[in-house]
Amino acid sequence: MLYELNEWFWQERLWFPEGLGWADLEDRDGRVYAKPRDLWVALPIALVFLIIRQIFERVVATPLASLLGVKETVRLKAQHNPTLESYYCNHTKNPTQTSITSLCKQTGYSERQVQRWFRRRRNQDRPSLLKKFREASWRFTFYLLAFIAGLAALIDVSTATLTLTPALLPPLTILPSQYWYYMIELSFYSSLLVSVASDVKRKDFKEQIVHHVATILLISFSWCFSYIRVGTLIMLLHDSSDYLLESAKMFNYAGWRNACNYIFIVFAAIFIFTRLVIFPFWIIYCTWVYPVTIYEPFFGYYFFNGLLMTLQCLHIFWAILIIRIAMRFLTNNEKVDDDRSDKDETDESEEEEEDETEDKKDMKKNGPVQNGHAVHNNNHSKTE
Known part of the structure; x- marks a missing residue:
C-alpha cells in the first residue's frame, strides 16, 4: 500500500507540465540536477543548528547582551498556593473583580494579596529581556550570513536565473553554492519550527x-522539481530585510532607542519594497502569469503558486503592523514597540515597586506589615 501511495504521489502528471518528466532531471552530459533524496541532508544539519544555537546564545549572545547593557529585572516569586495556582492554570491569568472576591473567601487573602499573587505569578511566566535578546541575536546572525551567502550564490548563476525567464523551465544544473544555500536555509527553518514552542510567543504565533x-x-518543492532559479531569489528576497528587524529588536532590548527606531524605519522601507512590490509584481508574475503562456496549468503549478500566495498574505498582514508602528514613530516620535508582542510579555515589575512603596508607607503609619497589611490587622499571617 505504501508503495502504491508513493507511486501515486510522485506521478509525473501531477508535478510536471506536459512533455516533461523525471527523465528530464536525470544527470547527463556533466549536468547535475536536484533530487528529492538530497533533502534528507537537511535533517542532521537542522539538529546541528539547534546545538549551535545553544552554544551561541551562551558563549556569544549573553556576553554581547552584557556589553550592550541588557539588564535583567529581579522578579519576586509568588508563594505556593494550590487554590490560586489552579485558578491561574485552568481559568485565567487576569481574574475579574468578582473572581478576586471569590478567591479571597477561598484562601483567606485580602484583595491586595490576591492581586499581588497573580501579578507575581504572571511575571514568573514572562520571558526575560535576556532570553528575547538571545533569540534576536541568533536570528540576526543567521539572516545576515544567509543574505551574504545568497548574494554569493547569485554570482555563480546565469543571467537566466536573474530574469526568471522562463520562471520554472527548463531545469538548470545545480551548482555547489546553490546546493548548500538550499540545504542550510531548509535546515534553519526546520530548526525554527522545532524551537518555536520554546521561543518567546507573540500574538502572531499561529502566523x-x-x-x-x-x-x-x-x-x-522548488528543490525536488528543479525550480532553483526562482527558489534562490525568493530566499534571498526574504533574507534581505529580516536581519534588520532582528538588529532593531536587539537595540530595543538594550534600550538604545534611537538606533532601534532608525534601523526599524530602514527595515520597514526594505520590507515593503521587497515583499509588497518585488515579490508579487515580479516573482509571482513570473510563476503565475508567464508560465501559462508556455504550457497548460497542472497541479504542481497551482500548488507552488498557492504557497507563494500564502506567503504574500502573511506579508500583507505583517506590513500592516509595520506601517502602524512606523506611523506612530514618524508622526509622534514614539518609541518603536512591536505590535506583535502579547500583553503577557509586558513586565509588571513597576507595579510591584509601587506596592513596595505603599508597604513602606503603611509601615510608617501602622507599624510592621506583611504582604501589604499591618500585622495587627492581618489575620492570615500564618498562611503567608
Missing part, C-alpha cells in the same frame, strides 16, 4: 507557524 511550514514546503 509564524504557517510561515515556517509554507517556507519549508516551498524550499522542498
